[in-house]
Amino acid sequence: MNTAIGDAFCRQVRLELTSCYLYKQMASWFEGKDLPGFANWMRKQAHEEVGHALVFFSRLTAGGQRADIGTVDPPIRDFTSVQGCFSHFVDHEKSVSGHLSCILELARKHRDAKAVQVLEWFEGENGIRGEEVDRILGRLKMASGERCPLLRTLDGDLAARRFRLPASLRMGA
Numbered sequence: 114m115n116t117a118i119g120d121a122f123c124r125q126v127r128l129e130l131t132s133c134y135l136y137k138q139m140a141s142w143f144e145g146k147d148l149p150g151f152a153n154w155m156r157k158q159a160h161e162e163v164g165h166a167l168v169f170f171s172r173l174t175a176g177g178q179r180a181d182i183g184t185v186d187p188p189i190r191d192f193t194s195v196q197g198c199f200s201h202f203v204d205h206e207k208s209v210s211g212h213l214s215c216i217l218e219l220a221r222k223h224r225d226a227k228a229v230q231v232l233e234w235f236e237g238e239n240g241i242r243g244e245e246v247d248r249i250l251g252r253l254k255m256a257s258g259e260r261c262p263l264l265r266t267l268d269g270d271l272a273a274r275r276f277r278l279p280a281s282l283r284m285g286a
């Protein structure tokens with residue numbers, strides 16, 4: 114694996130684990146607000162982030178690269194509102210997607226087909242998740258206050274989210 118791509122993969126491992134920390138913190142915040150469905154949704158997202166980190170980590174080690182992944186900063190702990198929390202989620206995902214796009218460009222430039230394949234999977238996954246979050250944000254805009262019945266209905270819907278292991282990990286990568 115090209116050194117620049119390897120370094121970018123290391124950074125991506127750190128970003129995915131940073132996402133896990135942040136979303137676990139958000140899940141805890143939702144628990145404190147008595148919104149167990151939101152907490153479930155965020156917890157499942159946090160677990161998926163660990164899966165994402167493992168995909169990059171396994172590609173690094175399979176490519177003979179030393180995985181120097183560094184440390185994860187503590188996440189923000191308090192949020193102004195449910196909507197504010199999801200907006201923060203969206204901002205964070207945008208920064209992670211931005212880094213993914215840069216690595217994809219790098220991988221295409223170096224004609225690293227395996228890296229391109231992994232990164233294109235993430236691009237698709239981010240698109241699906243982005244559409245889901247847009248729908249949640251759209252419903253949140255209609256809910257006013259933490260006692261609003263619409264918020265409680267949405268909380269019930271988000272309780273149904275299940276954990277999905279990334280395809281490459283399901284196949285034993």
Ligand SMILES: [Fe+2]
Nearest residue numbers: 129132162165
């Ligand atoms: Fe991720």
